[in-house]
Amino acid sequence: MHPAPHETEHLVIIGNGMAGHRLVEALLERPDRPRRITVIGDERHAAYNRILLSPWLAGEMEREALTLRKAEWYAEQGIELLLGERVTSIDRTARRLTTDAGRALDYHRLVLATGSRPALPAVPGIALSGVHGFRDLDDAEALAGVAERGGQVVVVGGGLLGLEAAEGLRKRGEGSHPQGSRGLAVSVLQRAERLMNRQLDATAATLLEAELGRRGLAIHTGVQLAAIEGDHHGRVTGVRLTDGRRLAADGVVVAAGIAPNAELGQRAGLAVDRAIVVDATLTTSDPAIHALGECCQFEGITYGLVEPIWRQVAVLAARLCGEATPRYREAATATRLKISGISLFAFGPIEPDAGHEVLAYHDPGQGDYRRLLLRHGRLEGAILYGDTAMGPWLFRQAQAGLDLGPCRRALLLGTAEADALLAAHHFDTDSTTDLDARDRPVKEAA
Numbered sequence: 279m280h281p282a283p284h285e286t287e288h289l290v291i292i293g294n295g296m297a298g299h300r301l302v303e304a305l306l307e308r309p310d311r312p313r314r315i316t317v318i319g320d321e322r323h324a325a326y327n328r329i330l331l332s333p334w335l336a337g338e339m340e341r342e343a344l345t346l347r348k349a350e351w352y353a354e355q356g357i358e359l360l361l362g363e364r365v366t367s368i369d370r371t372a373r374r375l376t377t378d379a380g381r382a383l384d385y386h387r388l389v390l391a392t393g394s395r396p397a398l399p400a401v402p403g404i405a406l407s408g409v410h411g412f413r414d415l416d417d418a419e420a421l422a423g424v425a426e427r428g429g430q431v432v433v434v435g436g437g438l439l440g441l442e443a444a445e446g447l448r449k450r451g452e453g454s455h456p457q458g459s460r461g462l463a464v465s466v467l468q469r470a471e472r473l474m475n476r477q478l479d480a481t482a483a484t485l486l487e488a489e490l491g492r493r494g495l496a497i498h499t500g501v502q503l504a505a506i507e508g509d510h511h512g513r514v515t516g517v518r519l520t521d522g523r524r525l526a527a528d529g530v531v532v533a534a535g536i537a538p539n540a541e542l543g544q545r546a547g548l549a550v551d552r553a554i555v556v557d558a559t560l561t562t563s564d565p566a567i568h569a570l571g572e573c574c575q576f577e578g579i580t581y582g583l584v585e586p587i588w589r590q591v592a593v594l595a596a597r598l599c600g601e602a603t604p605r606y607r608e609a610a611t612a613t614r615l616k617i618s619g620i621s622l623f624a625f626g627p628i629e630p631d632a633g634h635e636v637l638a639y640h641d642p643g644q645g646d647y648r649r650l651l652l653r654h655g656r657l658e659g660a661i662l663y664g665d666t667a668m669g670p671w672l673f674r675q676a677q678a679g680l681d682l683g684p685c686r687r688a689l690l691l692g693t694a695e696a697d698a699l700l701a702a703h704h705f706d707t708d709s710t711t712d713l714d715a716r717d718r719p720v721k722e723a724a
């Protein structure tokens with residue numbers, strides 16, 4: 279009898295980041311996984327929790343807490359892990375890849391989990407020394423050094439990542455500069471008229487801006503970077519805005535979007551648009567090659583948060599083990615900001631359209647704001663700032679598509695009240711159905 283294909287297959291995963299690592303964990307739970315698995319990652323460290331780079335930068339967490347698994351763990355699981363090595367080319371005909379260490383490796387199946395990198399604006403001076411991204415541990419360590427040295431730092435981008443970088447720098451700077459020393463001044467440049475314009479409406483963004491301002495960040499909205507300026511050593515000295523203003527800077531952090539690492543796939547001749555195009559089974563235009571995470575594109579959508587990537591992992595793990603494959607489907611994702619002392623939870627559309635009913639609660643004294651968008655009683659979007667305890671509950675109700683009409687008045691006040699009202703309503707509905715059911719035979723009998 280011939281062995282099943284997965285028993286002889288050599289699976290190679292390129293990228294030991296969040297998606298690649300989670301895929302390994304999911305495969306290890308399955309007895310039918312490919313027998314030989316090799317993971318190649320170009321970072322020096324075994325996979326770590328990238329999300330926690332922000333609290334680490336802020337000095338709120340030890341380096342050790344970021345580790346997902348130590349390199350030895352892979353060996354214990356029988357998985358070959360090659361770190362600090364970059365895959366430079368894929369020969370699809372020979373099913374062979376090459377790395378920058380000159381290694382050649384044959385595969386039966388290949389997974390691209392190469393993630394993305396900071397998108398760099400095409401402005402003069404972007405390559406100056408002192409200009410940083412915020413993507414990996416090396417970046418985070420470099421930013422920690424910037425904060426500890428003190429001086430003036432400009433963060434380009436007032437979205438999730440930019441604000442986490444700015445507040446992380448400020449907090450680390452505060453911890454490293456006792457009063458009287460040089461200190462650190464952090465400015466944020468945001469092109470849109472408000473912070474986190476993809477997640478927040480004007481009221482929530484104003485509350486956020488006021489709080490960050492109180493903490494000492496200088497926020498500039500509605501401004502655009504024209505150039506980064508440097509000295510004759512090639513070191514950054516400041517930034518120039520399109521309105522002509524100049525801000526002095528010893529360091530610049532660019533957090534203005536991400537660019538998928540799709541070039542490897544592109545060079546190999548895979549279908550690539552903004553990222554590597556995959557179908558609902560996470561398969562690329564080559565049936566032997568899959569892609570997932572921030573390097574892939576499904577139905578025109580690219581990714582920047584882990585929640586959809588976890589669902590991709592479940593689909594691809596099943597597929598690689600020869601199970602009847604579920605299909606990946608897009609679903610709404612909620613956003614949170616990881617800045618301690620600031621709670622923010624948002625999902626769905628930001629601006630209401632003509633069909634939306636808007637429910638809002640605002641307590642300026644407490645810095646509490648909640649705004650819900652309902653359509654025919656069903657929740658489509660929410661923005662919560664301050665007290666976000668109801669966020670996950672609201673997100674679940676939106677996903678369930680439940681008619682929230684019965685608890686409409688309690689919706690902004692707390693899950694307990696809303697739950698009780700919903701339960702009472704459904705109890706009523708159920709009992710009506712039960713009564714109908716009980717009535718029917720009587721009627722029929724009559």
Ligand SMILES: Cc1cc2nc3c(=O)[nH]c(=O)nc-3n(C[C@H](O)[C@H](O)[C@H](O)COP(=O)(O)OP(=O)(O)OC[C@H]3O[C@@H](n4cnc5c(N)ncnc54)[C@H](O)[C@@H]3O)c2cc1C
Nearest residue numbers: 293295296297319320328364365392393571572582583584
């Ligand atoms: C500071 C920060 C905070 C974040 N906070 C949140 C959050 O709160 N919530 C959230 O949902 N998401 C957050 N994200 C986003 C989240 O981290 C990403 O969505 C997730 O890491 C994507 O996983 P990935 O595996 O696709 O990419 P990555 O985790 O980037 O992994 C890709 C890996 O592949 C490697 N690689 C690339 N090319 C090659 C090659 N040719 N050969 C070998 N290796 C290669 C890369 O070096 C990298 O190690 C945050 C990101 C950052 C940077």
